[in-house]
Amino acid sequence: xxxxxxxxxxxxxxxxxxxxxxxxxxxxxxxxxxxxxxxxxxxxxxxxxxxxxxxxxxxxxxxxxxxxxxxxxxxxxxxxxxxxxxxxxxxxxxxxxxxxxxxxxxxxxxxxxxxxxxxxxxxxxxxxxxxxxxxxxxxxxxxxxxxxxxxxxxxxxxxxxxxxxxxxxxxxxxxxxxxxxxxxxxxxxxxxxxxxxxxxxxxxxxxxxxxxxxxxxxxxxxxxxxxxxxxxxxxxxxxxxxxxxxxxxxxxxxxxxxxxxxxxxxxxxxxxxxxxxxxxxxxxxxxxxxxxxxxxxxxxxxxxxxxxxxxxxxxxxxxxxxxxxxxxxxxxxxxxxxxxxxxxxxxxxxxxxxxxxxxxxxxxxxxxxxxxxxxxxxxxxxxxxxxxxxxxxxxxxxxxxxxxxxxxxxxxxxxxxxxxxxxxxxxxxxxxxxxxxxxxxxxxxxxxxxxxxxxxxxxxxxxxxxxxxxxxxxxxxxxxxxxxxxxxxxxxxxxxxxxxxxxxxx
Amino acid sequence: xxxxxxxxxxxxxxxxxxxxxxxxxxxxxxxxxxxxxxxxxxxxxxxxxxxxxxxxxxxxxxxxxxxxxxxxxxxxxxxxxxxxxxxxxxxxxxxxxxxxxxxxxxxxxxxxxxxxxxxxxxxxxxxxxxxxxxxxxxxxxxxxxxxxxxxxxxxxxxxxxxxxxxxxxxxxxxxxxxxxxxxxxxxxxxxxxxxxxxxxxxxxxxxxxxxxxxxxxxxxxxxxxxxxxxxxxxxxxxxxxxxxxxxxxxxxxxxxxxxxxxxxxxxxxxxxxxxxxxxxxxxxxxxxxxxxxxxxxxxxxxxxxxxxxxxxxxxxxxxxxxxxxxxxxxxxxxxxxxxxxxxxxxxxxxxxxxxxxxxxxxxxxxxxxxxxxxxxxxxxxxxxxxxxxxxxxxxxxxxxxxxxxxxxxxxxxxxxxxxxxxxxxxxxxxxxxxxxxxxxxxxxxxxxxxxxxxxxxxxxxxxxxxxxxxxxxx
Numbered sequence: 001x002x003x004x005x006x007x008x009x010x011x012x013x014x015x016x017x018x019x020x021x022x023x024x025x026x027x028x029x030x031x032x033x034x035x036x037x038x039x040x041x042x043x044x045x046x047x048x049x050x051x052x053x054x055x056x057x058x059x060x061x062x063x064x065x066x067x068x069x070x071x072x073x074x075x076x077x078x079x080x081x082x083x084x085x086x087x088x089x090x091x092x093x094x095x096x097x098x099x100x101x102x103x104x105x106x107x108x109x110x111x112x113x114x115x116x117x118x119x120x121x122x123x124x125x126x127x128x129x130x131x132x133x134x135x136x137x138x139x140x141x142x143x144x145x146x147x148x149x150x151x152x153x154x155x156x157x158x159x160x161x162x163x164x165x166x167x168x169x170x171x172x173x174x175x176x177x178x179x180x181x182x183x184x185x186x187x188x189x190x191x192x193x194x195x196x197x198x199x200x201x202x203x204x205x206x207x208x209x210x211x212x213x214x215x216x217x218x219x220x221x222x223x224x225x226x227x228x229x230x231x232x233x234x235x236x237x238x239x240x241x242x243x244x245x246x247x248x249x250x251x252x253x254x255x256x257x258x259x260x261x262x263x264x265x266x267x268x269x270x271x272x273x274x275x276x277x278x279x280x281x282x283x284x285x286x287x288x289x290x291x292x293x294x295x296x297x298x299x300x301x302x303x304x305x306x307x308x309x310x311x312x313x314x315x316x317x318x319x320x321x322x323x324x325x326x327x328x329x330x331x332x333x334x335x336x337x338x339x340x341x342x343x344x345x346x347x348x349x350x351x352x353x354x355x356x357x358x359x360x361x362x363x364x365x366x367x368x369x370x371x372x373x374x375x376x377x378x379x380x381x382x383x384x385x386x387x388x389x390x391x392x393x394x395x396x397x398x399x400x401x402x403x404x405x406x407x408x409x410x411x412x413x414x415x416x417x418x419x420x421x422x423x424x425x426x427x428x429x430x431x432x433x434x435x436x437x438x439x440x441x442x443x444x445x446x447x448x449x450x451x452x453x454x455x456x457x458x459x460x461x462x463x464x465x466x467x468x469x470x471x472x473x474x475x476x477x478x479x480x481x482x483x484x485x486x487x488x489x490x491x492x493x494x495x496x497x498x499x500x501x502x503x504x505x506x
Numbered sequence: 507x508x509x510x511x512x513x514x515x516x517x518x519x520x521x522x523x524x525x526x527x528x529x530x531x532x533x534x535x536x537x538x539x540x541x542x543x544x545x546x547x548x549x550x551x552x553x554x555x556x557x558x559x560x561x562x563x564x565x566x567x568x569x570x571x572x573x574x575x576x577x578x579x580x581x582x583x584x585x586x587x588x589x590x591x592x593x594x595x596x597x598x599x600x601x602x603x604x605x606x607x608x609x610x611x612x613x614x615x616x617x618x619x620x621x622x623x624x625x626x627x628x629x630x631x632x633x634x635x636x637x638x639x640x641x642x643x644x645x646x647x648x649x650x651x652x653x654x655x656x657x658x659x660x661x662x663x664x665x666x667x668x669x670x671x672x673x674x675x676x677x678x679x680x681x682x683x684x685x686x687x688x689x690x691x692x693x694x695x696x697x698x699x700x701x702x703x704x705x706x707x708x709x710x711x712x713x714x715x716x717x718x719x720x721x722x723x724x725x726x727x728x729x730x731x732x733x734x735x736x737x738x739x740x741x742x743x744x745x746x747x748x749x750x751x752x753x754x755x756x757x758x759x760x761x762x763x764x765x766x767x768x769x770x771x772x773x774x775x776x777x778x779x780x781x782x783x784x785x786x787x788x789x790x791x792x793x794x795x796x797x798x799x800x801x802x803x804x805x806x807x808x809x810x811x812x813x814x815x816x817x818x819x820x821x822x823x824x825x826x827x828x829x830x831x832x833x834x835x836x837x838x839x840x841x842x843x844x845x846x847x848x849x850x851x852x853x854x855x856x857x858x859x860x861x862x863x864x865x866x867x868x869x870x871x872x873x874x875x876x877x878x879x880x881x882x883x884x885x886x887x888x889x890x891x892x893x894x895x896x897x898x899x900x901x902x903x904x905x906x907x908x909x910x911x912x913x914x915x916x917x918x919x920x921x922x923x924x925x926x927x928x929x930x931x932x933x934x935x936x937x938x939x940x941x942x943x944x945x946x947x948x949x950x951x952x953x954x955x956x957x958x959x960x961x962x963x964x965x966x967x968x969x970x971x972x973x974x975x976x977x978x979x980x
Contacts, residue, residue: 073965074964074965075964076965076968077824077964077965077968077969077971077972078894078898113865114864114865114868117864117868139894142885143885143886143890143961144886146884146885146890147884147885147886149884150879150884153924153927154931157928157931158864158932164932165928165932165933168928168932169924169928172924173917173920173921173924176884176917176920177917180913180914180916180917183897183913184910184913187894187897187901187909188901190898191898191902
């Protein structure tokens with residue numbers, strides 16, 4: 001079956017589901033259930049994290065294809081198999097999910113009502129997300145991709161803020177509408193290639209005119225999920241209204257699903273269309289970076305400002321992916337991981353203020369650096385990482401993308417890089433408004449600094465951000481094999497175009 | 507002997523029904539109703555088992571056939587009828603309509619459905635069609651002191667009679683031009699793949715008559731009113747067993763005697779499918795009554811199921827059968843939920859009555875959410891696979907436009923299913939529902955369980971439906 005001899009990926013995927021099931025059967029009074037449900041959820045999410053790390057230690061970085069492969073007959077009637085596997089691209093996204101779920105669960109002590117359903121939904125979300133990254137059959141991928149909507153819809157709608165219902169419905173309808181185009185693409189692929197095995201369909205030759213339609217379908221599905229400008233409008237509402245743990249999962253993990261979809265399907269499967277769409281995607285990316293940075297600057301709410309910064313960073317990721325250079329794509333992938341960790345840190349900081357009964361309107365905050373020094377340091381650290389300070393993970397991702405872009409197009413590189421400068425402005429505005437100046441309201445002076453639980457959430461994230469920033473090659477060397485293979489296959493598929501592009505670039 | 511064996515399920519139901527009727531009349535007390543219902547359920551279960559063991563035959567000079575296809579469709583009918591009877595016990599008692607005739611009428615309706623499904627001749631088809639219709643007209647008006655129920659019964663009767671008229675007129679035209687009513691003989695007559703205008707007119711009338719029964723648009727007008735007016739336990743029956751039977755009949759007539767005329771009727775089926783999907787999706791948006799919403803939902807589901815038939819291929823029939831099977835399970839489950847919507851001794855039917863249900867009855871709300879999501883076609887629930895199969899086969903058969911319309915309609919319909927979940931989970935409210943009866947709880951649990959675990963084991967149903975489709979197409 002695979003090098004371990006047992007289906008470890010399925011185990012990692014479905015253990016949280018078992019946890020959710022156990023939580024659903026709990027009974028007793030409300031407070032006791034909440035306490036037990038959180039403990040069980042935390043236990044299961046840590047357990048699968050350990051298994052995930054074990055997979056990492058057994059992972060062979062020299063192989064470009066899938067490892068820990070599982071295959072079973074499933075929908076035999078239409079020739080679809082149950083297939084799981086990881087490669088260097090999905091490995092770290094799975095690990096990111098595994099790391100962030102326990103942290104999100106830790107951050108959920110504000111959930112008092114219907115705690116049982118909440119923790120079951122969180123574990124369900126973890127199952128769906130990991131399954132999506134580990135699926136190596138398109139139908140299976142689609143199922144997990146869509147199924148993520150179910151727990152997320154409830155998490156936003158039941159435990160969210162004031163405009164939660166609007167946000168939840170908008171989130172659901174936007175993503176569903178996008179995904180159904182992907183369903184069309186899926187049916188087309190199944191009909192014309194006769195299989196939905198991702199390893200096979202990514203190397204199939206697809207006629208150029210069909211590629212364009214497929215690309216548009218993927219753009220609708222993955223563009224909405226990755227919140228590519230102008231398909232991002234659901235995002236500020238969803239991020240702003242979701243409860244903190246939900247926002248962490250949305251911003252850190254779920255937004256990566258779209259970028260992952262581009263990387264897994266659009267780029268390798270549709271080389272001609274991807275190449276033809278390059279100017280479009282660069283434009284969307286650059287607009288996201290510059291325009292959304294300005295929009296972020298205009299926000300008056302901490303959570304929404306972070307949400308818009310997230311859209312701007314997705315722009316960088318999109319630029320990186322469509323450079324079709326090893327640097328650019330590795331940078332984009334690196335940026336996905338880095339952004340996941342950093343944005344989670346920022347939203348946890350916002351959650352810390354919410355947990356102390358504070359609203360997140362910027363003009364009602366201020367001066368917290370003097371009575372919450374550790375909190376201030378943490379917020380400052382994640383903000384700096386968010387704007388890409390050297391030594392943090394954000395720097396590596398952005399510099400790789402800019403280098404990749406420079407190889408293809410000077411202006412994209414320049415304008416994408418300009419976004420970093422704009423990032424500095426809104427980040428500093430955020431930090432100033434929250435931490436410095438004088439207290440906007442007297443009660444802010446009485447806020448206590450971090451508790452042990454909050455240390456437990458922020459420390460691992462900070463350590464990881466530093467690790468990625470200082471020693472990136474412990475991660476990037478796993479990217480090398482699959483991404484080199486992807487870039488080579490890509491340039492082979494459009495040899496004449498590519499040669500021309502090289503000349504122009506020089 | 508094989509003749510008897512093939513008829514055994516119908517005989518069990520018919521003779522058993524007579525015995526129950528006699529018993530009920532002699533006892534003459536409404537307390538006998540639970541016992542009679544129990545007897546009817548047992549008879550249905552016995553018939554279902556016997557049916558599964560029955561051999562393939564063609565008896566009575568080609569009037570009545572049994573095959574894997576009929577066994578498949580019969581099983582769905584039994585499932586729907588058993589679930590509806592289980593739901594009726596508690597509901598009918600609380601509504602004061604616990605008449606012992608009801609389970610017996612259901613038994614006779616089921617015999618009619620079996621005759622429809624097993625029909626190998628236009629005359630058997632018509633007999634079965636009428637038998638089930640007559641029994642169901644009475645069921646719709648079961649709450650005879652209730653204005654809406656009598657109205658529903660009357661409406662169903664008048665429009666059903668019109669449908670029967672169209673059907674029998676179509677049969678007469680086909681007989682007049684082809685000279686036979688036997689399915690196999692008709693198949694021979696149309697082997698060339700062409701037919702005269704008169705025959706085609708006959709085929710169209712037959713098609714319209716059956717389209718009435720499955721409430722495919724534009725012949726769907728009766729469905730919302732009848733669904734709303736009939737007692738909920740009866741609506742649960744209408745949404746499952748007769749739909750499955752009529753759909754199976756549709757498949758067996760179109761793919762059987764008229765199988766060679768695919769080129770002539772495929773476009774009509776496509777039109778029915780498109781109209782059903784679109785009207786079902788759009789008209790449901792404005793509904794505030796859950797039963798009307800489900801009526802429109804059922805109309806759109808029939809549209810999806812017809813997509814498979816529109817291809818006229820074995821794969822398409824298979825996809826339609828899978829769709830109907832999943833539809834029946836989702837439907838009886840969801841009606842288990844609707845039956846359980848009771849407050850202060852009265853049944854309530856507004857969607858807004860569900861507000862706050864998730865806090866009060868988490869299990870109930872979860873089951874309802876599962877059905878809504880499944881009907882909307884969200885993976886990993888069974889409804890997604892049902893849609894995936896019909897989309898895949900329709901697309902594969904080159905019906906691209908139909909597939910795209912189906913997908914768009916599916917997004918639109920997701921919106922109103924989602925609204926029900928929104929009301930249950932997000933809105934504040936105190937439904938104060940009464941305790942869910944054991945029967946309703948059982949039906950919703952079974953339905954929800956099947957809907958969820960289908961993803962793990964889709965193989966058997968797919969395989970059986972495939973064999974059934976092959977048995978039908980020969």
